[in-house]
Amino acid sequence: MVAKIIKTKLEEGAWIRQMFTEGQKLSAKFGADQVFDFSLGNPTLEPPLAFKNAALKILASEESGLHRYMDAHGLRDVRAYLAEKLSQEHQLPFTFHHITLCVGAGGGLNIVLKALLNPGDEVVILQPFFPEYRNYIANHGGVVREVATTRDFQIDFAALEAALCAETCAVLINSPNNPSGAVYSASDLRTLGDLLFKKSLGRQTPIYLITDEPYSKILFDEALFAPPIRYYEHTILVTSYSKALAIPGERIGYVALSPTCHDCADLVQALSWSQLALGFVNAPALMQRIIPVIGDQYVDIAPYQRNRDILWEHFQKLGVECVKPQGAFYIFPRTPIADDGVFACEALSERLVFVPGRAFGVPNHVRISFCFETEKILRSLKALANVFQCGRERKLQRADAPSL
């Protein structure tokens, strides 16, 4: 029989899977082309040609041992390449020791949390958050502490400060944010660093800042990504190439410990131990080798920006309350009716598939992924107008209801 906790988790998440299944059913009935399945952050854009060329070049080489095990941290030369790059970017003295290649950001977060958490330790996450964070923290005996953000999904420092306590082991942030597209400013990250510094005074171990950055290459307008690692010494960076190269199925990312991080040498060992103990063993070898070959050749984000602009303007016209995404490839509008689950179900009748906001800790919203061809986004506008306006009408009707 399945573990009891998973039974519970499966029931809790049943409606997400149901949405996914409903989307699949719609696709089977009308053709995938005729369904606007915006539920997943699974880019339909292809990786840059440099990715394919790098993989072909490595595979075709006569070098031996390309596919062997290696140190659980990953290949030394790839780690050294990343350390050099991060050192230049952040003016911090990274060496290969600080870098651990990992099985995507999901794998990276799990080895970091396994390395850090004692039973009962708290990890703060900010609403809205990537839903798996709750599981990642619970996997290793941690306790999730959810903290609300401001109306535009920026850090609410009063709320955050109130949540920090003796049990806080780490604060986990995600900028650009999935699902809101919020990007934290340098000024806010400096304030965050100062707060964590202040709250760490007198503690045996400081509060760690874990920054999950898979969307750091997907930024719009003038939104410069502010790298959190520059603003707090005890920062652990976790990222992946899933979004930057549009290769989420290949599971490649890395963890970088700030060289100024508390207990750094022990953490390096603990990451290696966790990588083995959790069964990851090492990040996929071929994908590791690709990293230094392709350098800074990422996906072209112009289509994402175009899609963001189209959806944002559309929602403005429709009068839908919505924060303008500054990065990532999601938009997170407020739903016209209170129950985001019901709203997402109703949207199916227009062949629209969304994830309800409650999955991200913020009900009354839906997440709409826009990592798809612009043509599909354009074709969906009418359906979007129908569901968002229809919902508004019902809301207006309900507002009238008490007078009946």
Added chain:
Amino acid sequence: MVAKIIKTKLEEGAWIRQMFTEGQKLSAKFGADQVFDFSLGNPTLEPPLAFKNAALKILASEESGLHRYMDAHGLRDVRAYLAEKLSQEHQLPFTFHHITLCVGAGGGLNIVLKALLNPGDEVVILQPFFPEYRNYIANHGGVVREVATTRDFQIDFAALEAALCAETCAVLINSPNNPSGAVYSASDLRTLGDLLFKKSLGRQTPIYLITDEPYSKILFDEALFAPPIRYYEHTILVTSYSKALAIPGERIGYVALSPTCHDCADLVQALSWSQLALGFVNAPALMQRIIPVIGDQYVDIAPYQRNRDILWEHFQKLGVECVKPQGAFYIFPRTPIADDGVFACEALSERLVFVPGRAFGVPNHVRISFCFETEKILRSLKALANVFQCGRERKLQRADAPSL
């Protein structure tokens, strides 16, 4: 600060890492060629050419979406291919539902244990065992129950029966065995199946049999591999291509639930949930696609067999007590002095690197990996003779000691 449990684990395992570090030091000093580092099961043989060709063919194709996310269970067509193959091999009605592609066998065992274990549930493992089993079980709240085997490392049914209790969730076996090379016979597996069936009577949930089979393609002499899944209905097979294709760095394997398995449909869902919750997300996409293309083209095991024969005969001549490996690529001789840790340290003076048997739950032995070029094995024979004979002489001297 690092989690306390990991601090403890790191200290427990300190001498293994020390051996590894000593091996690295020796390599740096004398050149890797002049050091007999037999500590790791990391084949220096290359993957079959079919692997390279399959990868090149897939990468060079114009097909879109090759590197995207997919269902957490893996690609439907790859799962269907494996289901068809397993159905033919075992005369069981596998469908794609029963197959979950995973991040190597280590990843596979973790998602299976996460799916099954409630806190306090026991998992039986047989000595000697792969050391990470203890961590895999503890990761998910399970309790490790170690059971001794017979002198030739076969199942001791009396000991096993005595260990099975109301808390037993699963028995985890590994045939061919790492580190002993033992292969379980069909007859023993039938007895095992009967025992588990008997012990499961009257229970709400039967005891599961988890069979970890990464070495099932590496078999010597007449040792036919007996597939445990044929002998017990509640069997969960976990395997990987790491050894069969010599690509351990690429992290690709699969979990197959017996179609007759208790609670099969729920387990399928739980595996998907666990794959996401642990951060694996899915097995690496490109490696999944390679599976049906290469079919049954595995590594040539002739070099392993040659190495096994050379070492076995050598140990026979030296009078070293040793069970003849029937599969895998390790030999697990008894050490001439009682302390296998001391023995492994002493062997460093002959530039030999072993893993002490205590790591596998059986002290007084060392594991010698032979997945290397035969030339290297041949060059090591003199050094092996020196350490094993020198140890014997000391043992004889000690036996004399009381008379002094």
